[in-house]
Amino acid sequence: MKTQVGIIGGGPSGLLLSQLLHLEGIDTVVLEKHSREYVLGRIRAGVLEHGFAKLMREAQCGERMDREGEIHDGFYIASGGERLRVDLAAHTGGNSVIVYGQTEVTRDLYKARDRAGGTVIHNAEDVRPHDIDTTSPWLTYRDGDEIRRIDCDFIVGADGFHGVSRKAIPNDVLREFERVYPFGWLGVLSRTPPVSPELVYARHARGFALCSLRSQVLSRYYIQVPLTDTVEDWSDEAFWAELKRRLPEDVAGALVTGPSIEKSIAPLRSFVAEPMRYGNLFLAGDAAHIVPPTGARGLNSAASDIHYLYHAFVDHYRDGDDTGLDTYSQKALARVWKAQRFSWWMTTLLHSFPERSTYDAKLQQTELDYLFSSDSALASLAENYVGLPY
Template identity: 75%
Template sequence: MTSYKTQVVIIGGGPSGLLLSQLLHRKGIDSIVLEKRSREHVLGRIRAGVLEQGLVALMREAGCGARMDREGETHEGFYIAHQGRLDRINLAGATGGATVMVYGQTEVTRDLYAARDEMGGVVLHGVEDVELHGLRDTRPYVTWQQDGGTHRADCDFIVGADGFHGVSRKSIPADVLTEYEKVYPFGWLGVLSQTPPVAEELIYARHPRGFALCSQRSKCLSRYYIQVPLSDRAEDWSDDAFWAELKRRLPQDVAAGLQTGPSIEKSIAPLRSFVAEPMRYGNLFLAGDAAHIVPPTGAKGLNLAASDIYYLYHGFQDHYLNGDSAGLDSYSQKALARVWKAERFSWWMTNLLHRAPDGNDTDLRLQQADLDYLFSSAAAQASLAENYVGLPY
């Protein structure tokens, strides 16, 4: 058996696990990261690309912000398309200057891997059959299989950042854990294309045929989505069919300026709202998708994981450097307070902009009344903007 001794074991080598490991390393706190998949697989995931100011600041504090600042796009607003027109949400104007950064999650992960390599961080891939032991003991430990052998890591704390299907949340006794879930009756068909974005800022479209989103990763890489039934499969949609349907859901002048091309990646993502409480059990802390899922409408998934990492980073820092465990003791309460606010915002944005399969004309009129109110009220726009750029930690 190969044995490790460390202070924090982080299960999950996605951006949240890597970010926590990098931040802790820079404060002299030792950790190892365990990841089931290969690095190539992790970097092949196509995910979110809108970063809140809090995540941007964490990347800079982690020493990983140089390429993000150089290549990322700062956005001061976004558009909502409805009734054949575009209305703009002025994020900066409504919040006193707050903005978001458009920079793909894949690039965030790539930058974090590079930083971990440069600092000699321990990130183990191909880890299987992970088991958590002694979660309520002073020295918990983790065992796993890798390269045909058994491995063990003794530690002070375990952070489960291993996603919705990971082992960490499942290691909490059922009589301790409460799970809340809402599954939406539609999905997002997403296409990545090597084409310039149709607009300088994102466009969220509400249309009787269903929701659409015009997003971007860079000046020459675009990400587009349309709402589809859960019964659809990505292979059911040809590129031509996707572009034709997207254009139907956009204002005519926007559709006319849309540049199409072959899809680099095409997939369908289901939408759900999910929260697990508590986010701490003994010396196990849950973070990111292991504890909560939001529909992508509000651009909160990666950003909500980052707020978990913020609380954990400062909690571990106070514990190890100042002998103060208050931050760790209050982690679940602090994190969940922000989680539920983000869940509410994402649920509201989803209901505002999507066509429910069982909806009727009354629902459409109510949605339109909500939008009409939004664009007639500076206070309503400020509320949307405040949540979109990210509530303070």
């Protein structure tokens, strides 16, 4: 088999790139090691930057997002029993975010690739990139007992943190930067009405909490827990009781509880790999960078990578211009590190750190007080939350 761009990873990043390139007449093959059902069963973030939403529309995949997604012009930060609103629209010239689950984004992209007859190969085992430092890279994967080969002009690794793509870059070339946080988020999805029409980020001495939503009948809630905790340590009743303790009284009093549909613990990590290009292999999304979910930058940072790659490939094939490909890593990393900074800042501002001193606690409270006393500080928060320009 031969294609122009071979894509490792059938999550939203790989599918979005495949769909965008298809609309420009550029051929792709997507290799995904799991089944479609497995990919669609993963519960992930659901706050989309305005730039990401625009990219979905450009990919002709935004109709359901625009119809069913929740447009949010602001969100709340709760601390000391009070809720203070961050007005995103007022501080960004009218920009907003869309609350629309990553699972639904992925579902829409799959449907688009199906309509276009796109090649998405599931259950592709033992995927390996070859000759990535040459002008003729190729991929292999195992299909049952058969090893199959795909010849490519370029390979894009969008196969996540544990994928094979990043590992294909030589150790003496790759640099990795990481911070592991001493806690995780216990998340619960429930078929209950959301407690608030906008997200509530809660800072509390017992730990962080977040009230989010997927729709008007589907809610997503999180609490900060030690890394030593397991899902089995938390019954639904214990989760709801702890969540209520960390919320202002008016929010806790309005909370509608119910059985969990899904429950999981996600450790928090910051990670960046440099460079994001080696030869004709390009990394995108979690294959190259991870952020804590506090600032909702993970999926959105991946989308910015896809934006740069998409335009770079179009310039290459349409105009013979390789400027975008040659500057991809530098350009993508500049935005990635800004997203890292914002996620680190939000995480530091709102979480309770086990090693925190009384001095640290005072600084954290002062930072929060300053935020809501300064229009400039609120504008910086809002600008980053709705998404920096590509």
